Amino acid sequence: MPPISSASLDVERILLGTLISKSLPFPPNLLPSDFLEPKHQDMAAAILALEAKGTQVDEQTVSAFLRDQRSTTDAAYIAPICSDGLFSVYNQAWAAEVRKAATLLSIATTARRIEQLANDPATDIEQLLAYTDGTLKGISHRVTSSKPPTEGPRRMDPDELLSFNRKNDPNVVIGNRWLCKGGSMLIVGQSGTGKSSLMMQAAVHWCVGKDFFGIKPVRPLRAVILQAENDFGDVAEAFQDVVTGARLHIPELAQLKDNLGIFRDTTSVGPSFPDMLKQLIKAHAADVIFVDPLLSFAGIDVSDQEQASRFLRHDLAPILLETGAILIAMHHTGKPKAAKDTENFTVADLAYSGLGSSEFTNYFREVAVLARCQGEEAIFKFGLTKRRGRAGLKDMHGEFENEITICHSRQPGMIRWEYSTPPVQPDADCRPAKGSPRQEPGF
Numbered sequence: 001m002p003p004i005s006s007a008s009l010d011v012e013r014i015l016l017g018t019l020i021s022k023s024l025p026f027p028p029n030l031l032p033s034d035f036l037e038p039k040h041q042d043m044a045a046a047i048l049a050l051e052a053k054g055t056q057v058d059e060q061t062v063s064a065f066l067r068d069q070r071s072t073t074d075a076a077y078i079a080p081i082c083s084d085g086l087f088s089v090y091n092q093a094w095a096a097e098v099r100k101a102a103t104l105l106s107i108a109t110t111a112r113r114i115e116q117l118a119n120d121p122a123t124d125i126e127q128l129l130a131y132t133d134g135t136l137k138g139i140s141h142r143v144t145s146s147k148p149p150t151e152g153p154r155r156m157d158p159d160e161l162l163s164f165n166r167k168n169d170p171n172v173v174i175g176n177r178w179l180c181k182g183g184s185m186l187i188v189g190q191s192g193t194g195k196s197s198l199m200m201q202a203a204v205h206w207c208v209g210k211d212f213f214g215i216k217p218v219r220p221l222r223a224v225i226l227q228a229e230n231d232f233g234d235v236a237e238a239f240q241d242v243v244t245g246a247r248l249h250i251p252e253l254a255q256l257k258d259n260l261g262i263f264r265d266t267t268s269v270g271p272s273f274p275d276m277l278k279q280l281i282k283a284h285a286a287d288v289i290f291v292d293p294l295l296s297f298a299g300i301d302v303s304d305q306e307q308a309s310r311f312l313r314h315d316l317a318p319i320l321l322e323t324g325a326i327l328i329a330m331h332h333t334g335k336p337k338a339a340k341d342t343e344n345f346t347v348a349d350l351a352y353s354g355l356g357s358s359e360f361t362n363y364f365r366e367v368a369v370l371a372r373c374q375g376e377e378a379i380f381k382f383g384l385t386k387r388r389g390r391a392g393l394k395d396m397h398g399e400f401e402n403e404i405t406i407c408h409s410r411q412p413g414m415i416r417w418e419y420s421t422p423p424v425q426p427d428a429d430c431r432p433a434k435g436s437p438r439q440e441p442g443f
Contacts, residue, residue: 007219008101011170012040015094017085019047020078023057027095034102039073042066043081089163093171093181103139104285110135173287173326174206174217178390179366181324186294186360188331189370193380194408195330196230197238197415198370199290202328204242206288207259208252213382213404213419214394220255221287224280225262228296235262241415261286270299274315281325294329295356302356312363331360366391375423379407395419 012035019026020043032044046065050057059082063075114132117123171180179185189195205212209220227235239262248256261284268276277297281289291297300307320327361367366386373379383403384391395401396419407420 008097009037009040011094011097011101012037013081014084014088014168014170015098016040016043016047017081017083018088018090018094019085020057020059020062021082021085022090024090026051027092030095030099034098036101036105039077042069042071042073043078046071088165088168089160091164091170097170106139107136110139171324172218173221175215175392176390178215178387178392179326181326182320183366184320184327184329184364185366185368186329186331186364187368187370188333190333190372193370193372194415194417195370196227196234196292197242198382198417199225199292199328199330200235200238201242201245201417203260203288203290204239204246204256207256208246208248210246211392211394213406214392214398214400216392217287220259222259222285223261223288223290224284224286225260225290225292226277226280226297227262227264227290227292228266229293230264232264235264238415241409245409245414245416245418265297269297273297273299274319277316278319278323281319281323286323286325288326288328290328290330292330294331294360302360305357305359308357308359309363312359317363329364373405373423377407377423379405379420379423382406396421 015027016035018024026044026047030044032041032048035041035044043062043066046062046069047057050061050065055061059075059078063078066073066078067075110132114128117128117131166177169177169180171182173179173181173183187195187199202212202215203223203225206217206221207223209217230238243253243256246252261280263280265276277289277291280286295302298311300311302308316327319325364386366384366388368382368384371381371383373381381403382405384393388402393401393404395404405420405422406417409416409418
């Protein structure tokens, strides 16, 4: 049997504790068998049995029911779960997480059984195919039939809003509720500054659970990099150097290979892009998908507000909400402005420096800016502009900051980013440099 993660069991506990302590109805389309822990299966079955009898569900009635059934799930096990539930507000996402974990376990178990049968020379191929088809169809039907409606407004219950436990949100993926499931971030920078290698560095670190300049994932993430501009060699060079800089142990390297998928696509533009994006996310079970650059796939007039809104809010947003994946997109700046036009600008002021409609900045939950500082040295500011207090970004001294100073690796030929001291000039600031940037190691 595949290993069961502690995170899955934590979600099961908080869901059951909240349901029992607050006497809430059992979630529709959820079965006791969906719970991975046998004791939790017993508790779920007790809730459903009590509801069928019209008996109020609480800690005492659930404990009494299971005692009568001679279950090994006793009051001592149930009590702390219910105590934790008293301080939590019911979140529909918990039931979805339980269903997801059960579905993934069913798929993994089925795959192992198929492999076992396929390795047996006595197996009848037609029977094996029929078994495979029928089992997977059953799993697929369960998933599709349990999906809640996604269209139309949904009212948020005031009591649930007031009692929401902000420190225990299962939707958090990166930072302190900085980027949650279905969220998005835009990274804006001038062409040739190294946005792609910065993206690669974030992906590699997050896929093994490491922080990226202080920004931490809640766990090792599954990620997809989808890019259109860099050939195999470009990607290989950056991947090699970023992995070297991350100093991964052998188990971490194996985890990275499993968690990170890198793809190049130069044909899925416009109407074909959303379907391709959705397929990639689902096929890889991705927590995060990086798109580099977004405009290579959009196929729209980026300066047109209506087209931008439809692309972002109608084409992409439903995919993120359905899959729970986070979109992190690379985006170019417009034509560089004269220094006098950006005088005294901070990185936050440059949030709207991306090419095209302001809708690109308005839609994304976070906008990060990579801006080269004025001066001869190739030093950059990397800053967050919207939800920066939640990210955990740290400077070279380990202090939390909204903006940090970074540069390309000082080791010749290496393609990765590292901390830097600010520019030598006392009056130097950081903005998109005037004219074409000097080419640095990176892509």
